[in-house]
Every structure is written in structure tokens, then in C-alpha cells.
Amino acid sequence: MEPATIPPALELRGLAKRFGDKIAVNGISLTIPTGSCYGLVGPNGAGKTTTLSMATGLLRPEFGQALISGIDVWEHPTEAKQLVGVLADGVKLFDRLTGEQLITYTGLLAGLDAETVARRCADLLTMLDLRDAGTTLVVDYSAGMTKKIALACALVHAPRLLVLDEPFESVDPVSAANIRDILQGFVRGGGTVIVSSHSMDLVQRMCDHVAVIASGRVLAAGTVDEVRGGSTLEDRFVELVGGRQHLEGPTWLNHS
Known part of the structure; x- marks a missing residue:
């Protein structure tokens, strides 16, 4: 008898959402392995919060599916939501x-x-x-x-799955370290954590998987080492997302 396969903690299949004329999420597909600490990074307005809201039953997608441990969030919301704990940004x-x-x-x-x-x-x-x-x-x-x-x-x-949108924002360094310890213990105990964060250093130190999102699309996803290649996660993020201008500022700010 073959052992039962463990479904992903969270699977997103072509999630899409539009607000008026703006496409906030444009067909995002991701697989978050059970027992992982998964980082979700992207610039402001990338679609991270919208994606996590659709994945956890807070915002209905226009297209696509979200499955928590194989349970469709929108077909069986009560069963799916029993498996997930959510720290939502701005709620x-x-x-x-x-x-x-x-x-x-x-x-x-x-x-x-x-x-x-x-x-x-x-x-x-x-x-x-x-x-x-x-x-x-x-x-x-x-x-x-x-x-x-x-x-x-x-x-x-x-819950089996924790979805945390910017959990370290406004948290002091000691509390942040304690929270990291709690989350790492949660993962060691068989849970799965998804963290949305702007801190590349924190994600690189804390997470084993990461996805880079910009303009509502996944630009890269995999283990942290796969995504960052031979550089830091921050350098790889800037390379993928673009927009860095290397500005020195106007001359009127110089005092020498």
C-alpha cells in the first residue's frame, strides 16, 4: 500500500483580482509546501495583501482557486478556515x-x-x-x-497554517526575535508559516522558501537559495523588480 501523499499547505491556482481598471493580481499560482516557512516579498502595491486575502477567504477572487491542505477555500470555506490562522494587514x-x-x-x-x-x-x-x-x-x-x-x-x-501579513511591522527588536522563535517552533511542530514582509534580511534568515511578486505576478519562486542565486536576496529582489535609480539627491542638499 502506497503512503498517502501530503497535499501542499496552500496551493494557489491562477488567482486574479481587479479593482476598477487596475489589475491587482494577474493569475498568481504558487505551491507552499507543508512544514515550510515561506516568504512573500514585493514592492508596495505588488498584490501581496490582495493575494493573501483571496487565499484565506477574506476577499473573493474573480478567477482561480485557493486550496488549504487540499480543501478549496471558496467551495468549503468553513472547513478551510478551521485550518488557518490569519494576521491580516489593516483589518x-x-x-x-x-x-x-x-x-x-x-x-x-x-x-x-x-x-x-x-x-x-x-x-x-x-x-x-x-x-x-x-x-x-x-x-x-x-x-x-x-x-x-x-x-x-x-x-x-x-491552526496548521499561519498566514501573516507584515507581522514584524512596528514591533521592537526583542519582541520580533521572540516572535521569530515562536514561528520557528510552530514550523518544527509540523505547522506551515507564510510571511509577507518588506525585510529581505529577515526573510533570508527566517524562511526556507520565498516568492517575489510585482505587478500582480510571480517573478521568481522556490527555495531561498534558488531565488537569490549567488547574491543576497535583497540584490536579487532589486534585480527582478527594477526601479533603482542610484540617485545622489539634488545639489541643494549638499553642505560641503
């Missing part, structure tokens, strides 16, 4: 709740019983160094604390 939280209440609310919505939610909430607040802020309203959190409480909400139901 409002219920910030008139305390941090503890927000995690609890999210866990109960995911179908967990109250005892399990309470135990996991305490673990997450401790793990993310938010224990003292658990009784503070989220509206009073700093930007970095807000990112961390959103990550706690994405983790509370123990």
Missing part, C-alpha cells in the same frame, strides 16, 4: 475589548470550549509578553502590542 480588531477578552472571543468563535480557551489565552499572553496588558483595552495598545495580540488571536485555535 480592524475589536479594540474595545481587553487583550484577554479579544483572544477569548476569537477562541470561542473558533469552536473551542471555555476551559481550553482560558488555558491557551494565558499561555499566549505569557509567550508574547502581554500578560500585564491582558486587562488593558486593545485600543490603548501600542502598534507593536497590537501586532502581538493579533498574532495571539491567529494562534489560539492551533
